[in-house]
Amino acid sequence: MPFREINSKMVEAQVVPGQRMYSQRGAMLAYRGEVSFTPSLTGGQGGVMGMIGRRVANEQTPLMTVEGSGTVMFGHGGHHIQVINLSGETLYVEADRLLAFDGTLQQGTMFMGSQGGVMGMVRGQVTGQGLFTTTLKGHGSVAVMAHGGVIELPITPQRPVHVDPQAYVAHHGDVRNKLSTALGWRDMVGRGSGEAFQLELSGQGAVYVQASEEKL
């Protein structure tokens, strides 16, 4: 069930019996009907092993399951919300940016090193994202939070996209990312442009970029 955007900072979701939804704890703004909010002990899918995986990867986030029948409004902290509809592809996003997502999506964690090798790991450290990131795969919708508005940049094989690591929100599709450095002697003497590190995304898909360099 897709999310309906009420405004740039609030989304509405339909909850129907038998379909589960995950959302960040405390992100419900209002609801109609009979809906229950249960803190998810394991922080998502995959049972206890999934939980352990997320703990090890430092990608655990307080989630709750939303069940019942009715309409729920989500929003959090005045952050802008981007709804991403997935049809089979995989979305890579930091766990604390997840506002809500369909229970039909398959949740997992991914090692940065497996996408970009050593530079992927360096990238995780440089951007403060850590060595792991959360993946969501399948058919369904995800509501992702960002500071400031979000734009979607398409990535095509001929046109790789360079993104400031701090403004990067999420990406989906068959995308390789690597950290490109433009470190020169100017940076060494403290006269750098402040844009020494860039994220280069190439392949086929899309990347979401926020209009701010502030982390959530």
Added chain:
Amino acid sequence: MTYYSGTNGPASGGPGGPTVFDPHTLPSDDNVNAYTFCVELKGGQWFLQKGKMISYYGSIEFNGVGNGRFDRLLRTSFHSPLHASDWVVAEGQGKMLLADRAFDVNSYDLDEGNLTIRSGNLLAYQPTLALKQSIVPGFLTLIGTGKFVAASNGPVVFMEPPLRVDPQALVGWADCPSPCHHYDHGYMSGVIGGLRSLTGLGGSSGEEHQFEFVGAGTVLLQSSETLMAEQAVGAVGTGAVGGQNQGVPGAGEGPLGQLGVPRMPGQLGDLQRRLGL
């Protein structure tokens, strides 16, 4: 209740750079952009929350509430002694701009209506409205006919009851009965739930408590849960546990003087008691 969204105001900016306003082109009692509202004063008065004025043209005087000059005005349109220190009266000729923390600012027209709003979100109102403390702590009620200006984090969303709202996302409500609390601890029942509540394992969802609205009316929501620090007014104070003021919100918390009459800042009040008479 009529509502004017900030986006209806004149567009600022454009291909030629930002729009430059002067005293004549500034709108009168309308939004300049989504975050700024312009009030035109023609010898009249407006109530204004402290610190929300960002600039003004003309000659406008700002006076604290409770200086004696406004006795008549306060008697008819200000009934919130607990908030008296947060409000000033703007008076004079000119145009003043109001804004608050880059929140969205909107104006609302009440026509013989009533609307209750979170005290931190109300920026200004016309004295033709009467401001009263709601019996819900932290909320103020406006009654009468006139215009007021309120801020919200993100655009305001209007909803119809029946509805349950996170307390922090609630901006206010109009024309409907006061909300009641709704508690939902369903997941704490049963064997697993009992274990959960016993050990605290698994944490809480943060959504156990909502305000429930029923009946006819409109509920105003904001899309964020970050709030301005606010005073818990209307809570039953310690002094109200026994005696005459039992159950009266705000009783025994100071601003109510010895006679049980609200006292404005700057008044001497308990002189008799202080002198030991």
